[in-house]
Structures are given as C-alpha cells and as structure tokens.
Amino acid sequence: MRTFAYARADSVERAVDAQHAQQAGAFVAGGTLLLDLVKLDVMRPQQVTDISALPMKEVAFVDDDRLRIGALVTNTDLAHHPDVRQHYPLLSQAILNGASTQIRNMASTGGNLMQRTRCPYFRDVAAACNKREPGSGCDAMQGINRMHAVLGGSEHCIAVHPSDMCVALAAIGATVTLQGPDGTRDVDFGNFHRLPGETPHQEQDITDDELIVALTLAPPLAPQGAAYVKLRDRASYEFALAAAGAMISLDGDMIGEARLALGGVATKPWRCAEAEEILRGQPAETATFERAAEAALADAQPLEHNAFKVPLARQAIVRALRDATRDAKEGHA
Amino acid sequence: MKDYSEHSPDATVPVHLTLNGEPVSVDVTPNAILLDVLREQLQLGGTKKGCDHGQCGACTVHVDGIAMNSCLRLAVMCEGQEVTTIEGLAEADGRLHPVQQAFLERDAYQCGYCTPGQIMSATAMLDDERIASDDAAVREAMSGNICRCGAYRNILAAIQDARQQMQGADPARSDLASEVRS
Amino acid sequence: MNEMTDPTVIGQRTPRVDGEYKLTGRAGYTGELHVEDMLYGYPVPATIAHGVLTSLDVDAARGMPGVVDILHHRRVPKLYRSPNSMGHGDQVSEIRLPFEDERIHYHGQYVALVVAETFDQARAAAHAVVARYRQEDDARPSLLLTDAEGDLLEEEGDSRGDPDAAFERAAVTLDETYCIEAESHLQMEMHATLAEWRGKRLIVHESTQGVVYQRNALARTFDLPQEDVEVISHYIGSGFGNKLFMWPHAIATAAAAQLVGRPVKTVLPRQQDMLTAGNRPASRQRIRLGAERDGTLTSIRHDSTTETSTVDRYVDSCGGATPSAYACDNVAISQRILPVNHGTPCPMRAPGEVSGVYALEAAIDELAIALAMDPVELRLHNYAQHDPQSGLPWSSKQLDKCLRSAADRFGWSQRDPGIGAMRDGDEIIGYGMASATWSAGRQPCEARVELRADGSVFAACGTQDIGTGTYTIVAQTAAELTGVPVERVDVKLGESSLPAGPLSGGSMTTATTLPAVAAAVRDAVDALKEIVTKPEGAFAGVDPDALQVRDGGLASEDKHISFAELLAMHDVASVNGKGQAAPGGEQEEYSFRSFGAHFVEVRWDPGISRLRVSRVVSSIDVGRAINPLAARNQVEGAIVMGIGMGILEKLEYDPRDARLMNSNASDYRVAVHADMPEVVDVELLDYPDFRFNEFGARGIGEIGLTGVGPAIANAVHHATGKRFRTLPITVDKLVEALG
Known part of the structure; x- marks a missing residue:
C-alpha cells in the first residue's frame, strides 16, 4: 500500500482548496471504496483529504418538496431515515440490498455516487484496463465477462456500475450538488455518470477538485408503489447480476406514472425512459410489463459469458413492476 | 468539528482514541489502517484479518458504537473516537457479554x-x-x-x-x- | 464390554473448553503473535501463470524505509527438497522450493519475499519490486476448458467382475459425465508463519493441521536434526485440508529469518493465499451404470480426471467410495490427472470422495428416473450389507436407518415426483436426496497425561484443534476416565515436541487421538496406584487392581481419596502416564465407513430465475459422537459448504492465460448467513462402533459434505426438469437452460 499525505478538513472550502492544490488527491469519507482500491494499487492518491467531520449529514425536505441529503449521510442512516422510508421506499430498499451492514454503516451518500466498478480486470493492476490505465486495452472483452454490462458498453469498456443506491436514484431523479474552487454547481443525476465511450476513465461529471456536498431528490411520486428486485448469485452481500428498481402510480387498474431503472447490467445507473413511456397509461398487467422489459433490453449487446443477463434483466423488470403494482394497490404511502 | 490538520506521507500522526474504555494515544502514519494498528502496533489480536478488503467481516469493530470493517478505515480518522474491540466486550471481572x-x-x-x-x-x-x-x-x-x-x-x-x-x-x-x- | 458403553462425559453436549479464549479475542492465532525484534515478510506474487521471470529489480524496494532484505531466486539460503513421504511424515503440499529458479508455473508463484520492520513497509516495498516476465501462450487454464485426457494412474485403478460385459448386457444403462469446478478452501484465517531461529534451533509458529509433519519437513528442508525444529499451532482459523502439509511460504519465511538473523512473520494476503496455497481441483467424471429393470445394479464404471499442477502430482482420487457404495458385482474405477497452470491443488474436505459421491449419487438419481423408481428405494434395493469391495462385514452400517429416518423427517412420502409439480406462490419446490459416505480411518498416536496435586489433569498430544473441538473431546476423555470435571482438565495440543499425534485431517483425529489419551490416563492412574499401594502409602496393602478410579480419586472397598489428596499425602507434585494406540487386527476383520443421507428442498422461482436451498434434513451415522454439540455443528457447517459447492463456488481462471481472476472473498462466493436454509435438521444416529475403537467414534469432519451437492442437483432436476451435470449450478446456467 502506497503512502500518502493526509489532511483533515474542517470546512468544505478548505477541503476543496486542499484538493485543488494536489496533482493526485482523493477525498475520504467512509473509506470503503478508496482504501480497498489503494490496497490493490488501483488508486494511487498522493494526498487524502478526510472530509468525514464536515457538516454534510443532514436529511431534510427543502422548499419544493424535494429531499436534500447531505453527502456524508451514511448509507445505513439514509436507508432507515423516516422520510426516505415513507416517501422514497425504493431508495431505502435499494440501499439495504447493497453491500453489508458494516459497509453501509461506513459508506457515504457521496461516496456511493463515486463507487467504481468491480470488474476483476480493473481491480488487477497486471491486467489491461482502459478505465484504470487509458489506452491499455480491455481484458474483459475477450476474458471472463460474466459480470459485465450488456447495456451502455463501448469497445473500450464494458464494466458494470455496481451501485444499488444509484439505481434507485436513477429512477427517482435527483440533482447532485458539487462544490469546487469556484463555487457550487448542480448536475442532473442522469448526466452525472458517464457512458464509457472512448474515455472510460472519465466516470462522472466531476473534476478532481470538486466535492459532492449534497444530493437533492426529485419530488416523490404519489401515491406510489415501489419495488427493488435484485438478482444475484448469493442471497446477500453480493453485487447484482441484474437489478430493477420500479415505481408505479396507479389510476385504477391503469398505470399512471412509471419509473424504471436497471442495475448490474449497464455501465452506468440505467434509467429506462422508453420502457417508462410504454408503461404510462397502460393496464398494470404482465403483458404490459413484458413489453416494457423488451424495450428496456432492446439495445443489449451481450458478450461471451453474459448473455444470460438479458433475459435475467427482463425478469427483474417484470417482477419489479408487478411487485411495485401490488405495493401501490396495497396503498403504500 | 475536528481541527484542520495536514500531515506528510512519512509523518507520524498522534491519534487519540478511547479504546475499550481506556484513553489511548498511538502514533501512526497517514496510511495506517485501523485493523493493522490494532493487531500489530497495539498487539490486540482479537480483531481478525480475513480478507483486508471488507469482504469477510472478521475485522468488525465498533467505532462510536457502530459496526465497521476496521480493514477499510484509516487509523487517523479515528481521532477522538471510541473504538471497541472484542477484547473490550466482556465485563472487567471477566463475565462474558x-x-x-x-x-x-x-x-x-x-x-x-x-x-x-x-x-x-x-x-x-x-x-x-x-x-x-x-x-x-x-x-x-x-x-x-x-x-x-x-x-x-x-x-x-x-x-x-x-x-x-x-x-x-x-x-x-x-x-x-x-x-x-x- | 468396557467402560465406554455407558459414559457420563463422553457423548454429552459439552461447551468448548477453549471457547472463552476464542470468544474474548485471547486465543492467539499465528498471524497475531509477536516476538521481540520481529520483522514482517510479504511475498511478491508472479502476475503471469506460465512463462519465465526475465528480470527482477529489487533495488528501489530495497531502499525503501524499513526494508531489511529481499529474498528471491538469486538470494536465498541453501534449501533442500523434502523427501515428501506420507509414510515418513514429511509430506509437503508443493515439492518445489520457493525461489528455485526463474520458471513461472502458476499465477501468484512467489518471485520474492520482502522483509521489513513493519507490515506496512513490507507491503509497500513488495509493490515496488519490479518483475518482468516472458509469458508463454500455451498456458492450461482448467481441466474443464480442455479435452485433454490426462495421465492414467494405474495404481489408482481398481475393478471387480466384468463391468464392460455387464454394461453391454444391461437392460437399462446410463453414461453421463459430471464435472465440478475448482474450489477454494477460503478458510477464514490465511496461512501464516512466524519463524524464529534460536542458534541452530528453528522455532516456527504456523497455522497448520499438522505440526509433526511440518516439523519433519522443515528439518529435511533446512538439513536440521528433527529435534532442533519445533512447530507450534495452538489456534488455527481452520484449514479444511489446505493446512495439512507445508507450503512454500513457510520455507521462505524460515529462510528469511535465517538470512537476516531475526524472527520473521508472514501472513499471506487473501489473494496470495487463494493463488498459492491449494484448492480443490476441478474434476471430470464419467459414470456408466447398468441395471436390471427391477433396479438391480449390474455394472458401475467410474472414470475420473482431476487437475494437478505442473510442479507436483496431486491426486484427488474421486472413485474411492464407489466400489463399496452398492451391492454390485461388476465395478471398475480409474483415475487420471491433468497438469494445469495453477498452484498445486491439495485435499479439501472429503477430498476426492466428495466429488466422486456427487457423480455417483447424481447418476443413481438419473437411473432411478430412467427406471421410474423412487431414488430412496433404488438405493435400498442395492444396499451393500457387507463391503462388496473387501468382502468384509461392516463394523457398523446404519445407512438404511439414515435413509429412512431422514426421509421420514423430511416428508419425502409427500413428494410428487412430477417435474415442477410442487408449487408455493412464485416458487417451484424441488426435492432431492443422496447418500453420504466417508471412510473411517485411524492412525498410530501417542499421548501423555499427568494427574496433578492441585487436582487437575493435564493431557497432551501433538495433534491440533482446527475448530472441530479436539481440545474439548480430549478433556472429556480425561474427565470420563478420571472422574475429574472437564473444567479441571488442561489440554495441550499443537506442538511438535508433544507426543506424536495425527494430522487434523481425514476425519481421523478423534478415533486416533482418544484411545492414546485413554491409554495415557490409565498409565498415569497406574503410576499413582504404584505409589499409594506401597507399604507407606495411603492404600498400603491393597491390591492395585482392586483400586477403582472414581470421582477424581481412587477408591478401595472402604474409602475414597481424591487424586489431589493422594498426591499431597505422598508429597508428589504429579504422576505421569504415557499412552499409545494404533489400529490393530480389527482392520483385517471389518470394513469401516461412516454413512449418512441428505434430503434437500430447493425453491426455484422461474419468474426471476432464482434458486435457493430452503431445507436440508440429514441423518448421519458416525458411530458415537463424543461431543454432540460440536459434532452436529460439523455436519451443519458441511451442509453450508455443500450449498457452496452446489450453487455458488467456482475459481475462475482466465481461459487465455490461466490467471486466477477471483482470488478474493467477494468474487469467489461462499455462502453467507442469508444463504442458510430456513431449516437445517441434522440427526446424529447413536450406534457406537466399538469394533473401531473403545470410544465407538468414527470421526465427523468430512461426511456431512458428501452427498449435499448431488442432493441439490437432484432437487434442481425435480424442480426444473433440467439435469445440470456441472457444479456449481449458477444463475447463468439456469437462465441459459431454462430462461
């Protein structure tokens, strides 16, 4: 494990300044991502700026009915927050489906947005990986790609975005607030994560000296049902092979509003806008769900070992829509 | 709020924490991991290393009462915190939790x-x-x-x-x- | 008859005597030990699996803070290969010495060992060592990715009757191939060595299942008298077989300590542990069965191929249980090995047989379907009343009772054999079952026991407790035979200078160790009797044979005096007893095996392609369980491991270059709490096997694992109609077959 300098920030401004002065700096909050990857020599920060003591731990509704979440709110606290449980149950479910109790206790909201792929070739410095070392190639393409993306990949990278929380956020809609040396700016969550394209190492719309300070959720759908269906190899403490997060509002037996996002199958948290279109105003029944699932995976490009993810993701979608509908009928929220 | 501080890579940083109810001060490098500090520097071997990457849970300790993987936590980040390990769980008279x-x-x-x-x-x-x-x-x-x-x-x-x-x-x-x- | 027919401590549920140490963090596992002036070792692993190390630049690393030395192929003390003899007790896991030459045989092979003042410094410097390689492009990644046949091992083959002819004549035949992917032990505690030279003496703390074997092998490796090597292993974070025999990291660490003249501790990082310290090799097994229409088996052929490395010849003999499994006149087994570019495989819980039992018991299930017979009935129909291989009677076989009892508790009679015929909400329920079996062995063993004036009993043996509860059953044995309470028995294990004890492996430790401990207790009691019956003694004039051991003391017809009092009366601190025991003539008269049956319920949700194991009901016949609390835990734990084998576990080697791509505890998946079935109901039948030893115990570490895999696969077939013949049965396979 390489050495690094350490700064403990006492204000967001100072944290950003400390980072701005560095060639290769990194923020640390929970540490679950950074220290894992530093030990693997995948991340090589020369300075680590500790932001864990900064006052970014509030969860509160702001004026227009949108929930604002401080970047340092832990995954555990967010998942169990009464407002999240009541108004954004999908977010709560998704978080609790991810990682382990201990990691959720440590991991921050901002850190989760910065989560990096679990691609084994990314995590092995002896392998070729365009994300880790631009231009070195992609060993996953012809290698073991059972866990890799069927959506949003490029010839340069097919690494899956591993977050569960971000799947819920993609469905809900959110704004990411960043603070840099020149002040703050907001980025729409849907644009925050980038497709790999030719630059898989540029994973998010954030500069090295910007800090995520908060996340503001779109107003909740109401009344709604929600379901997060995560399909994986073991029953817990496991990344998704395919996950679907769905929110449904009903108008009688018809779907009013629908939101759908996928995890485990795409290079970024994957909002299924076309599928949502198909769902709107249609009967809340299996045939509709299956049409939406078809549409959501229409562009899938499977590789040697991950073709199963296409039907699996469709199943996750159909089940999530079914369960969200049931949830809505049971009068949730 | 903790004070601002900065340390170079090879600095030794004094960390003050309450470890199993006792105040402890330990000098660590900025990249020292809590688990390694417990096991090697403080010679508290009860907290185990099973993977070193947050994948097994053997290193779980309480930091301010919350269960965490000590293998994924910088020791310097524990400044002022209460850390409880398995050695601190039983009563002082030896009665088991x-x-x-x-x-x-x-x-x-x-x-x-x-x-x-x-x-x-x-x-x-x-x-x-x-x-x-x-x-x-x-x-x-x-x-x-x-x-x-x-x-x-x-x-x-x-x-x-x-x-x-x-x-x-x-x-x-x-x-x-x-x-x-x- | 003997005193073990109606014991009061043996056979009782006894909390572990070492429990408090483990529960409070005070049990000292090797990796957390510290000695004065100790340095840290950190190996540098090869990043290719097949090729040559072309250059090794250690200069930068050597100059880093705290670095004391770096060992590699040009800087290593003279080492010798161990003769590697099981019979002579110096078997090693990998015959190649560390740093022998520049040839790279597998991913992770050590190319250097950094020695530094702190763990952090050693790790940082290890990352700074620059190794360059010439990778060769004909790496062999896995048995299951090639059609290569491997080398036939004549000595591993066996046959009776004429299975080929019987197969040709059979009314119903089956010819299928079954595979299991390579597995990792993933024992919770990584391999660790703390080596310290005191003059010419070498003291090694090692997380090992065999202190005596490692002592012997180190003596050979460093050209030392055996008496000058001590290997110590008081607590072991399990091993499941991969800590039976010494690995290169231990040699490298001891060599480093010799070179720098200070103690060195090396704890393998998990990645390196998985790369270099053994795995269950992948297996490919062809089973051919022939049967009459009534289900009578007429031919069994079992041809197996398993992986070995390119530096050693490890044989995972899959067919071992097959010749004795069923009453069938015509049986043949064969074994091949195929070298692949992996670290050398090694025994893993129920080595060989667990794989073989999977293939055979899955095939028997397929045959039952072909015959339209109930699979339990088919097994009972071909029940081997004696061992058909040796012709000897079984010492004790209760497999029929296992099958019936487990079937009954499981509710097998409610099974609708139709595919997918049983449903519960979104889920289809599948039932499957299989028999379990594991050989019952024992080895020669020595032990020593003291009766002490403070009222305690001391018992010592050079075996180990790897988590199976050996400390506790030795204490129970001494308690049983002395009447001293268990908590007053001090047990010392895990030191090679203690009387020679067995490896903790093969489910042999209990049956091997306890008779020696018992003999030592009796010898110690005799020593005490000798003192107390002397003319000046407390029992002067009493015939020693008339003195009974009772309640922690000796009793004549008219008085009882405790050991403590007796020793105090004679101003003696302790008496000492030595014992030894070994298998004897019974081996010529009986066949010894353990048996069991697993019944498994799986739930298959076709809407989301989710498979889970929801219920396991098992009956196990291991003779007497010395400590049913720990024994049952062994079987329950084996079932968890079996679920891993059935649906989760697979080492993934890159097909292009044989690099292991999931050498971590996340991407290599073992069952977590949430994978635990809602119901696990394990019954230990209680039929003491006194023909095997006076305790009636046959050992329990392995048997629970055998049969779980096939029971799951059979249940999956019942639920889905699809026969999966390669384990694990993972989501991708399910989707591809059924989606």
Missing part, C-alpha cells in the same frame, strides 16, 4: 477466527432498533460476516438467545431453540 455467553452455549463457532467479528456485528445489531428481530432480518443483517465453518445456524440461535437475555426475558424461544438444545 450475553452474546459471548450465548455463543459459548450454542457452540456458535468452530475455528473461532470469524467469531470476534460475528460477535461485534451481533452486539451492534442488537443495539440497533432499526433492524428487525426476526430470523430472516438477522440473517440479512449478519451477512457481512462470513463463517466458512458454516456455523450460521448456531450463530443465529445464539443471537436470538442473547436478545432474549438482554431484554430480561427467559432465554430463547426462537424456532431453533428446542432443536438445538435437544
């Missing part, structure tokens, strides 16, 4: 290497009212602690026993209880 006692009685271990982590997770979980008390919820909440010996059934029974014990009720009437004791 109810979870430890239940593990003993239920044989909730084999090789014992994951055991401190299991116990630290279990004690934190039992203190966390947000986690439901049914068997399925306990299994889910404990899934960050791998037991390769596979003593999961007895661990669950021990946790449910301890829950009863700590609530002052008769020990354990989980569905496993009668079977395990037969």
Whole structure:
C-alpha cells in the first residue's frame, strides 16, 4: 500500500482548496471504496483529504418538496431515515440490498455516487484496463465477462456500475450538488455518470477538485408503489447480476406514472425512459410489463459469458413492476 | 468539528482514541489502517484479518458504537473516537457479554477466527432498533460476516438467545431453540 | 464390554473448553503473535501463470524505509527438497522450493519475499519490486476448458467382475459425465508463519493441521536434526485440508529469518493465499451404470480426471467410495490427472470422495428416473450389507436407518415426483436426496497425561484443534476416565515436541487421538496406584487392581481419596502416564465407513430465475459422537459448504492465460448467513462402533459434505426438469437452460 499525505478538513472550502492544490488527491469519507482500491494499487492518491467531520449529514425536505441529503449521510442512516422510508421506499430498499451492514454503516451518500466498478480486470493492476490505465486495452472483452454490462458498453469498456443506491436514484431523479474552487454547481443525476465511450476513465461529471456536498431528490411520486428486485448469485452481500428498481402510480387498474431503472447490467445507473413511456397509461398487467422489459433490453449487446443477463434483466423488470403494482394497490404511502 | 490538520506521507500522526474504555494515544502514519494498528502496533489480536478488503467481516469493530470493517478505515480518522474491540466486550471481572455467553452455549463457532467479528456485528445489531428481530432480518443483517465453518445456524440461535437475555426475558424461544438444545 | 458403553462425559453436549479464549479475542492465532525484534515478510506474487521471470529489480524496494532484505531466486539460503513421504511424515503440499529458479508455473508463484520492520513497509516495498516476465501462450487454464485426457494412474485403478460385459448386457444403462469446478478452501484465517531461529534451533509458529509433519519437513528442508525444529499451532482459523502439509511460504519465511538473523512473520494476503496455497481441483467424471429393470445394479464404471499442477502430482482420487457404495458385482474405477497452470491443488474436505459421491449419487438419481423408481428405494434395493469391495462385514452400517429416518423427517412420502409439480406462490419446490459416505480411518498416536496435586489433569498430544473441538473431546476423555470435571482438565495440543499425534485431517483425529489419551490416563492412574499401594502409602496393602478410579480419586472397598489428596499425602507434585494406540487386527476383520443421507428442498422461482436451498434434513451415522454439540455443528457447517459447492463456488481462471481472476472473498462466493436454509435438521444416529475403537467414534469432519451437492442437483432436476451435470449450478446456467 502506497503512502500518502493526509489532511483533515474542517470546512468544505478548505477541503476543496486542499484538493485543488494536489496533482493526485482523493477525498475520504467512509473509506470503503478508496482504501480497498489503494490496497490493490488501483488508486494511487498522493494526498487524502478526510472530509468525514464536515457538516454534510443532514436529511431534510427543502422548499419544493424535494429531499436534500447531505453527502456524508451514511448509507445505513439514509436507508432507515423516516422520510426516505415513507416517501422514497425504493431508495431505502435499494440501499439495504447493497453491500453489508458494516459497509453501509461506513459508506457515504457521496461516496456511493463515486463507487467504481468491480470488474476483476480493473481491480488487477497486471491486467489491461482502459478505465484504470487509458489506452491499455480491455481484458474483459475477450476474458471472463460474466459480470459485465450488456447495456451502455463501448469497445473500450464494458464494466458494470455496481451501485444499488444509484439505481434507485436513477429512477427517482435527483440533482447532485458539487462544490469546487469556484463555487457550487448542480448536475442532473442522469448526466452525472458517464457512458464509457472512448474515455472510460472519465466516470462522472466531476473534476478532481470538486466535492459532492449534497444530493437533492426529485419530488416523490404519489401515491406510489415501489419495488427493488435484485438478482444475484448469493442471497446477500453480493453485487447484482441484474437489478430493477420500479415505481408505479396507479389510476385504477391503469398505470399512471412509471419509473424504471436497471442495475448490474449497464455501465452506468440505467434509467429506462422508453420502457417508462410504454408503461404510462397502460393496464398494470404482465403483458404490459413484458413489453416494457423488451424495450428496456432492446439495445443489449451481450458478450461471451453474459448473455444470460438479458433475459435475467427482463425478469427483474417484470417482477419489479408487478411487485411495485401490488405495493401501490396495497396503498403504500 | 475536528481541527484542520495536514500531515506528510512519512509523518507520524498522534491519534487519540478511547479504546475499550481506556484513553489511548498511538502514533501512526497517514496510511495506517485501523485493523493493522490494532493487531500489530497495539498487539490486540482479537480483531481478525480475513480478507483486508471488507469482504469477510472478521475485522468488525465498533467505532462510536457502530459496526465497521476496521480493514477499510484509516487509523487517523479515528481521532477522538471510541473504538471497541472484542477484547473490550466482556465485563472487567471477566463475565462474558450475553452474546459471548450465548455463543459459548450454542457452540456458535468452530475455528473461532470469524467469531470476534460475528460477535461485534451481533452486539451492534442488537443495539440497533432499526433492524428487525426476526430470523430472516438477522440473517440479512449478519451477512457481512462470513463463517466458512458454516456455523450460521448456531450463530443465529445464539443471537436470538442473547436478545432474549438482554431484554430480561427467559432465554430463547426462537424456532431453533428446542432443536438445538435437544 | 468396557467402560465406554455407558459414559457420563463422553457423548454429552459439552461447551468448548477453549471457547472463552476464542470468544474474548485471547486465543492467539499465528498471524497475531509477536516476538521481540520481529520483522514482517510479504511475498511478491508472479502476475503471469506460465512463462519465465526475465528480470527482477529489487533495488528501489530495497531502499525503501524499513526494508531489511529481499529474498528471491538469486538470494536465498541453501534449501533442500523434502523427501515428501506420507509414510515418513514429511509430506509437503508443493515439492518445489520457493525461489528455485526463474520458471513461472502458476499465477501468484512467489518471485520474492520482502522483509521489513513493519507490515506496512513490507507491503509497500513488495509493490515496488519490479518483475518482468516472458509469458508463454500455451498456458492450461482448467481441466474443464480442455479435452485433454490426462495421465492414467494405474495404481489408482481398481475393478471387480466384468463391468464392460455387464454394461453391454444391461437392460437399462446410463453414461453421463459430471464435472465440478475448482474450489477454494477460503478458510477464514490465511496461512501464516512466524519463524524464529534460536542458534541452530528453528522455532516456527504456523497455522497448520499438522505440526509433526511440518516439523519433519522443515528439518529435511533446512538439513536440521528433527529435534532442533519445533512447530507450534495452538489456534488455527481452520484449514479444511489446505493446512495439512507445508507450503512454500513457510520455507521462505524460515529462510528469511535465517538470512537476516531475526524472527520473521508472514501472513499471506487473501489473494496470495487463494493463488498459492491449494484448492480443490476441478474434476471430470464419467459414470456408466447398468441395471436390471427391477433396479438391480449390474455394472458401475467410474472414470475420473482431476487437475494437478505442473510442479507436483496431486491426486484427488474421486472413485474411492464407489466400489463399496452398492451391492454390485461388476465395478471398475480409474483415475487420471491433468497438469494445469495453477498452484498445486491439495485435499479439501472429503477430498476426492466428495466429488466422486456427487457423480455417483447424481447418476443413481438419473437411473432411478430412467427406471421410474423412487431414488430412496433404488438405493435400498442395492444396499451393500457387507463391503462388496473387501468382502468384509461392516463394523457398523446404519445407512438404511439414515435413509429412512431422514426421509421420514423430511416428508419425502409427500413428494410428487412430477417435474415442477410442487408449487408455493412464485416458487417451484424441488426435492432431492443422496447418500453420504466417508471412510473411517485411524492412525498410530501417542499421548501423555499427568494427574496433578492441585487436582487437575493435564493431557497432551501433538495433534491440533482446527475448530472441530479436539481440545474439548480430549478433556472429556480425561474427565470420563478420571472422574475429574472437564473444567479441571488442561489440554495441550499443537506442538511438535508433544507426543506424536495425527494430522487434523481425514476425519481421523478423534478415533486416533482418544484411545492414546485413554491409554495415557490409565498409565498415569497406574503410576499413582504404584505409589499409594506401597507399604507407606495411603492404600498400603491393597491390591492395585482392586483400586477403582472414581470421582477424581481412587477408591478401595472402604474409602475414597481424591487424586489431589493422594498426591499431597505422598508429597508428589504429579504422576505421569504415557499412552499409545494404533489400529490393530480389527482392520483385517471389518470394513469401516461412516454413512449418512441428505434430503434437500430447493425453491426455484422461474419468474426471476432464482434458486435457493430452503431445507436440508440429514441423518448421519458416525458411530458415537463424543461431543454432540460440536459434532452436529460439523455436519451443519458441511451442509453450508455443500450449498457452496452446489450453487455458488467456482475459481475462475482466465481461459487465455490461466490467471486466477477471483482470488478474493467477494468474487469467489461462499455462502453467507442469508444463504442458510430456513431449516437445517441434522440427526446424529447413536450406534457406537466399538469394533473401531473403545470410544465407538468414527470421526465427523468430512461426511456431512458428501452427498449435499448431488442432493441439490437432484432437487434442481425435480424442480426444473433440467439435469445440470456441472457444479456449481449458477444463475447463468439456469437462465441459459431454462430462461
């Protein structure tokens, strides 16, 4: 494990300044991502700026009915927050489906947005990986790609975005607030994560000296049902092979509003806008769900070992829509 | 709010923490990991290293009462915090914590290497009212602690026993209880 | 008859005597030990699996803070290969010495060992060592990715009757191939060595299942008298077989300590542990069965191929249980090995047989379907009343009772054999079952026991407790035979200078160790009797044979005096007893095996392609369980491991270059709490096997694992109609077959 300098920030401004002065700096909050990857020599920060003591731990509704979440709110606290449980149950479910109790206790909201792929070739410095070392190639393409993306990949990278929380956020809609040396700016969550394209190492719309300070959720759908269906190899403490997060509002037996996002199958948290279109105003029944699932995976490009993810993701979608509908009928929220 | 501070890579940073109820000051490098500081510098070997990457749970400790993987935490970040390890769980007179006692009685271990982590997770979980008390919820909440010996059934029974014990009720009437004791 | 027919401590549920140490963090596992002046070792692993190390630049690393030395192929003390003899007790896991040459045989092979003042410094410097390689492009990644046949091992083959002819004549035949992917032990505690030279003496703390074997092998490796090597292993974070025999990291660490003249501790990082310290090799097994229409088996052929490395010949003999499994006149087994570019495989819980039992018991299930017979009935129909291989009677076989009892508790009679015929909500329920079996062995063993004036009993043996509960059953044995309470028995294990004890492996430790401990207790009691019956003694004039051991003391017709009092009365601190025991003539008269049956319920949700194991009901016949609390735990844990084998575990080697791509505890998946079935109901039948030893115990570490895999696969077939013949049965396979 390489050495690094350490700064403990006492204000967001100072944290950003400390980072701005560095060639290769990194923020640390929970540490679950950074220290894992530093030990693997995948991340090589020369300075680590500790932001864990900064006052970014509030969860509160702001004026227009949108929930604002401080970047340092832990995954555990967010998942169990009464407002999240009541108004954004999908977010709560998704978080609790991810990682382990201990990691959720440590991991921050901002850190989760910065989560990096679990691609084994990314995590092995002896392998070729365009994300880790631009231009070195992609060993996953012809290698073991059972866990890799069927959506949003490029010839340069097919690494899956591993977050569960971000799947819920993609469905809900959110704004990411960043603070840099020149002040703050907001980025729409849907644009925050980038497709790999030719630059898989540029994973998010954030500069090295910007800090995520908060996340503001779109107003909740109401009344709604929600379901997060995560399909994986073991029953817990496991990344998704395919996950679907769905929110449904009903108008009688018809779907009013629908939101759908996928995890485990795409290079970024994957909002299924076309599928949502198909769902709107249609009967809340299996045939509709299956049409939406078809549409959501229409562009899938499977590789040697991950073709199963296409039907699996469709199943996750159909089940999530079914369960969200049931949830809505049971009068949730 | 902690004060601003900056340290070069090869600096030794004094960290002051409350470790198992006692004030401790330890000099660490900025990249020192809490788990390694506990095991090597402070020679508290009860906290185990099973993967060093947050994948097994053997290193679980409490930081300000919250269960964390000490393998993924910088020691310098523990400045001013309370850290509790397995060595700090039993009473000063040696009486075992109810979870430890239940593990003993239920044989909730084999090789014992994951055991401190299991116990630290279990004690934190039992203190966390947000986690439901049914068997399925306990299994889910404990899934960050791998037991390769596979003593999961007895661990669950021990946790449910301890829950009863700590609530002052008769020990354990989980569905496993009668079977395990037969 | 003997005193073990109605014991009061043996056979009782006894909390572990070492429990408090494990529960409070005070049990000292090797990796957390510290000695004065100790340095840290950190190996540098090869990043290719097949090729040559072309250059090794250690200069930068050597100059880093705290670095004391770096060992590699040009800087290593003279080492010798161990003769590697099981019979002579110096078997090693990998015959190649560390740093022998520049040839790279597998991913992770050590190319250097950094020695530094702190763990952090050693790790940082290890990352700074620059190794360059010439990778060769004909790496062999896995048995299951090639059609290569491997080398036939004549000595591993066996046959009776004429299975080929019987197969040709059979009314119903089956010819299928079954595979299991390579597995990792993933024992919770990584391999660790703390080596310290005191003059010419070498003291090694090692997380090992065999202190005596490692002592012997180190003596050979460093050309030392055996008496000058001590290997110590008081607590072991399990091993499941991969800590039976010494690995290169231990040699490298001891060599480093010799070179720098200070103690060195090396704890393998998990990645390196998985790369270099053994795995269950992948297996490919062809089973051919022939049967009459009534289900009578007429031919069994079992041809197996398993992996070995390119530096050693490890044989995972899959067919071992097959010749004795069923009453069938015509049986043949064969074994091949195929070298692949992996670290050398090694025994893993029920080595060989667990794989073989999977193939055979899955095939028997397929045959039952072909015959339209109930699979339990088919097994009972071909029940081997004696061992058909040796012709000897079984010492004790209760497999029929296992099958019936487990079937009954499981509710097998409610099974609708139709595919997918049983449903519960979204889920289809599948039932499957299989028999379990594991050989019952024992080895020669020595032990020593003291009766002490403080009222305690001391018992010592050079075996180990790897989590199976050996400390506790030795204490129970001494308690049983002395009447001293268990908590007053001090047990010392895990030191090679203790009387020679067995490996903790093969489910042999209990049956091997306890008779020696018992003999030592009796010898110690005799020593005490000798003192107390002397003319000045407390029992002067009493015939020693008339003195009974009772309640922690000796009793004549008219008085009882405790050991403590007796020793105090004679101003003696302790008496000492030595014992030894070994298998004897019974081996010529009986066949010894353990048996069991697993019944498994799986739930298959076709809407989301989710498979889970929801219920396991097992009956196990291992003779007497010395400590049913720990024994049952062994079986329950084995079932968890079996679930891993059935649906989760697979080492993934890159097909292009044989690099292991999931050498971590996340991407290599073992069952977590949430994978535990809602119901696991294990019954230990209680039929003491006194023909095997006076305790009636046959050992329990392995048997629970055998049969779980096939029971799951059979249940999956019942639920889905699809026969999966390669384990694990993972989501991708399910989707591809059924989606």
